[in-house]
Amino acid sequence: MHTDDPHLIGRIAAGDKDAMRVFFESHEGPLLAFLKGRGADPQTADDVMQDAMLEVWRSASKFAERSKAKTWLFAIARNKLIDRQRKSSRMSLVEDVPEIVDETPDAEAVMISAADTERVRTCLSKLKPDHLTAIRLAFYEDMSYAEIGEIEGAPVGTIKTRIYHAKKLLLWCLGRR
Structure with missing residues (x-):
């Protein structure tokens, strides 16, 4: 088919x-x-x-x-x-970040990966809903700025700004230890 x-x-x-x-x-x-x-x-x-x-x-x-x-x-x-x-009339702002499963058999690699995954999940949970949606569509769904703008009903410039700020916030959050 x-x-x-x-x-x-x-x-x-x-x-x-x-x-x-x-x-x-x-x-x-x-x-x-x-x-x-x-x-x-x-x-x-x-x-x-x-x-x-x-x-x-x-x-x-x-x-x-x-x-x-x-x-x-x-x-x-x-x-x-x-x-x-x-x-x-009730809007949930709770974000459900998909689980990332690491199939590496090495226990140390799995523990390190789990800690990193938790850090990424924690950092993603701190993003505003608009920023998180833009990041997900761009990186998880591989959509262009124009496609994201069409889905979100926002200009391409707004989408670019959302992704820019989201990446900046994620880098700052992930850089903190």
């Missing part, structure tokens, strides 16, 4: 359930991590992801390829999460 996103979106628009399954499976993990990074608890993240995927199914014919399909999907999910948070 062809897994190119624009091709899949075209097939989804034509009602191809197999194309929807492939699209879902290829974006499920990153989308859940993105939603959790925006403060959603696991259940809410799963619900919003399902809603966003359902929206893709319903509106695939409206996808105009002005952006990547992944950017389009993440923007849909972000908007659905914001709507849900507004409805519940």
Whole structure:
């Protein structure tokens, strides 16, 4: 099966359930991590992801390829999460940083890595939500500033500033011992 996103979106628009399954499976993990990074608890993240995927199914014919399909999907999910948070009128600022598992068999390397991972997690938890989201999309999802700006509804310059300040804060935090 062809897994190119624009091709899949075209097939989804034509009602191809197999194309929807492939699209879902290829974006499920990153989308859940993105939603959790925006403060959603696991259940809410799963619900919003399902809603966003359902929206893709319903509106695939409206996808105009002005952006990547992944950017389009993440923007849909972000908007659905914001709507849900507004409805519940409680916004969580707790950030869920994904676990980084080190499979190194050397115990000393594992202990050093665990300490480093905890330091990174601690430093990430001190970032403002906007900074953390920008860092995650840029480095974990390999998105461009323009794509992040589209998802966040912010100008590219703002995204560049967020990432610059976040990196500066992370370097300062990680440099302290």
